[in-house]
Amino acid sequence: MRSFILTRTLLAAPTILGVVTLVFFLIHMVPGDPVVLMLGDYATKQDITQMRRELNLDRPLAEQYGLYIENLVHGDLGTSVYYKKPVLKIVMERFTYTLALTVFAMLVSLLVSVPLGVISAYKQDTWFDRLTAGTSVLGLSLPNFWIGIILILIFAVKLNLLPVAGAHSASSIILPGLTLATGMSAITIRMIRANMITAIRHESFTANLARGIDVNRALFVHALKATLIPVITLVGMQFGLLLSGAIITETVFSWPGMGRLLVDSVMTRDYPLLSGTVLVIALIYVAVNLVTDILYYAVEPRMRKTS
Amino acid sequence: MKRAGISMILLLLIIFAGAFAPVISPHNPHKQVLSLSFKGPSLSSPMGRDELGRDIFSRVLYGVRTSLIIGFTVVLISVAIGVVFGGIAGYRGGYTDVLFSRAIDILMAFPGLLLSIGIAGIMGPSTFNIIIALCAVGWVGYARYARAMVMSVKQRDYILSAKAAGKNRIAILFSDILPNIAEPLIVEASFGIGIVIISEASLSFLGLSSPATPSLGRMLSEAISVINVSPWMAVFPGLALTIIVLLFNDVGDSLRGRYER
Numbered sequence: 105m106r107s108f109i110l111t112r113t114l115l116a117a118p119t120i121l122g123v124v125t126l127v128f129f130l131i132h133m134v135p136g137d138p139v140v141l142m143l144g145d146y147a148t149k150q151d152i153t154q155m156r157r158e159l160n161l162d163r164p165l166a167e168q169y170g171l172y173i174e175n176l177v178h179g180d181l182g183t184s185v186y187y188k189k190p191v192l193k194i195v196m197e198r199f200t201y202t203l204a205l206t207v208f209a210m211l212v213s214l215l216v217s218v219p220l221g222v223i224s225a226y227k228q229d230t231w232f233d234r235l236t237a238g239t240s241v242l243g244l245s246l247p248n249f250w251i252g253i254i255l256i257l258i259f260a261v262k263l264n265l266l267p268v269a270g271a272h273s274a275s276s277i278i279l280p281g282l283t284l285a286t287g288m289s290a291i292t293i294r295m296i297r298a299n300m301i302t303a304i305r306h307e308s309f310t311a312n313l314a315r316g317i318d319v320n321r322a323l324f325v326h327a328l329k330a331t332l333i334p335v336i337t338l339v340g341m342q343f344g345l346l347l348s349g350a351i352i353t354e355t356v357f358s359w360p361g362m363g364r365l366l367v368d369s370v371m372t373r374d375y376p377l378l379s380g381t382v383l384v385i386a387l388i389y390v391a392v393n394l395v396t397d398i399l400y401y402a403v404e405p406r407m408r409k410t411s
Numbered sequence: 412m413k414r415a416g417i418s419m420i421l422l423l424l425i426i427f428a429g430a431f432a433p434v435i436s437p438h439n440p441h442k443q444v445l446s447l448s449f450k451g452p453s454l455s456s457p458m459g460r461d462e463l464g465r466d467i468f469s470r471v472l473y474g475v476r477t478s479l480i481i482g483f484t485v486v487l488i489s490v491a492i493g494v495v496f497g498g499i500a501g502y503r504g505g506y507t508d509v510l511f512s513r514a515i516d517i518l519m520a521f522p523g524l525l526l527s528i529g530i531a532g533i534m535g536p537s538t539f540n541i542i543i544a545l546c547a548v549g550w551v552g553y554a555r556y557a558r559a560m561v562m563s564v565k566q567r568d569y570i571l572s573a574k575a576a577g578k579n580r581i582a583i584l585f586s587d588i589l590p591n592i593a594e595p596l597i598v599e600a601s602f603g604i605g606i607v608i609i610s611e612a613s614l615s616f617l618g619l620s621s622p623a624t625p626s627l628g629r630m631l632s633e634a635i636s637v638i639n640v641s642p643w644m645a646v647f648p649g650l651a652l653t654i655i656v657l658l659f660n661d662v663g664d665s666l667r668g669r670y671e672r
Binding site: 118119120122123126127130131133134135241242244245246247248249250253254256257261343344345347348349351352355356366367369370371375378379382385386389390393 | 513514516517520521522523524525526528529530532533534535605609612613616617618619628631632634635638639642645646649652653656657660661
């Protein structure tokens with residue numbers, strides 16, 4: 105087990121280095137001079153020279169790269185041009201909001217998809233199953249931001265029940281959370297249904313019923329347990345989807361998370377903040393994938409023989 | 412089969428509408444008539460008018476056109492890049508494949524749209540940059556797919572016999588292997604177009620598209636701030652987007668079903 109964790113972590117290292125390198129090059133993809141673009145038309149020559157020095161852009165590329173890595177190791181992601189604060193500090197302040205939103209969405213999604221997936225599998229090919237399948241196809245095709253807008257229209261504008269935007273009260277999380285949960289639920293329902301069908305067809309399910317175990321218990325406790333492993337992997341994989349969905353959802357609802365920060369940094373042409381936010385989100389994703397892999401390994405003994 | 416046929420016909424109708432948007436649209440999508448701003452749906456403007464009094468129906472038609480152009484272009488380029496890189500990696504194996512797989516791992520380490528947003532955000536708002544940003548990420552899926560397909564196909568007897576006959580490797584890749592992996596690739600691509608269209612709408616929703624090009628995503632972002640005045644500005648472009656994506660997914664599904672049968 106320990107050796108698996110170690111090798112899997114070591115395997116992630118070149119990926120992380122690659123991600124860092126790619127993000128380093130982002131600022132060099134700016135058409136024209138990034139410093140001039142950031143400071144605008146009214147910047148003096150002195151300002152430009154000073155900022156170029158601060159960003160190390162006056163040095164040769166190899167040296168820039170070396171300094172970038174060195175600073176990263178010390179936890180220095182640069183300084184935001186707009187906020188005039190360290191990038192890492194700003195991103196971390198926003199991280200809590202994104203975490204709250206994604207965890208809320210994940211819980212909502214599991215709360216909806218587990219019962220729907222299980223019942224669809226048990227009532228396979230009935231109207232209930234078809235309706236659920238149809239709704240989940242719709243959920244997959246609906247663009248995230250449109251769901252958000254429609255929810256705003258219904259619950260905030262027409263019914264005046266929930267706040268439109270921002271994060272001023274606890275109920276603010278409901279609409280963005282539901283928006284983010286829709287896409288994930290659609291995929292999770294399908295996955296749980298497919299796995300549950302296999303579990304129901306397995307003789308142990310019939311045996312449980314024959315033994316006099318209540319249908320609900322046989323379904324939701326015994327059979328569901330067998331489908332847990334793929335669901336763990338799925339939840340881990342979905343986290344990436346949630347993270348990138350959060351960028352859009354946060355923008356729709358002005359939710360002050362990392363996604364909103366990223367979009368704002370694009371609008372203010374704050375390139376250090378932009379690259380820093382991209383890097384942090386990508387690294388979180390890599391870490392979550394790593395943990396998912398390890399969890400998968402821990403709960404699935406069959407994996408151990410093959411690896 | 413019946414449903415797939417209906418989806419296909421509807422999809423062709425929409426593609427037709429997009430292609431002939433300049434002919435079909437009742438008004439100039441850019442023309443501002445401030446006296447008509449926020450006017451609700453009427454006979455001459457079935458989807459109403461927006462903030463600046465522009466005809467929403469005409470803008471939706473042009474937006475669909477933009478979506479389709481970007482969708483097809485990005486998928487075409489992505490498939491081409493993916494097949495070349497994935498094909499070579501799968502065919503040659505060894506170090507080439509290791510190098511390829513490492514590069515893929517790095518690109519896959521960015522969740523969903525993140526890298527596209529980063530690239531388009533850095534390069535500035537334009538249709539061309541959106542295409543680049545989406546291709547930079549989009550080719551990966553096809554490359555992995557092509558690699559896996561080539562790896563399984565290259566062991567077949569007809570490839571071995573072509574090799575034994577002394578046929579050039581590149582020629583084998585293009586004339587013997589490619590036709591055999593084309594069909595599943597087309598199935599993947601039809602799903603891919605739907606995904607690209609949603610991604611494009613997302614990027615333009617975030618303000619990364621050119622303001623001069625009508626696009627469904629941008630229309631939706633303009634609609635948010637005035638949603639209590641004019642809900643139809645949000646409803647119609649989103650509905651158009653959903654229907655297109657739904658149709659592409661449905662056609663993809665039935666193509667896949669037919670292929671796997």
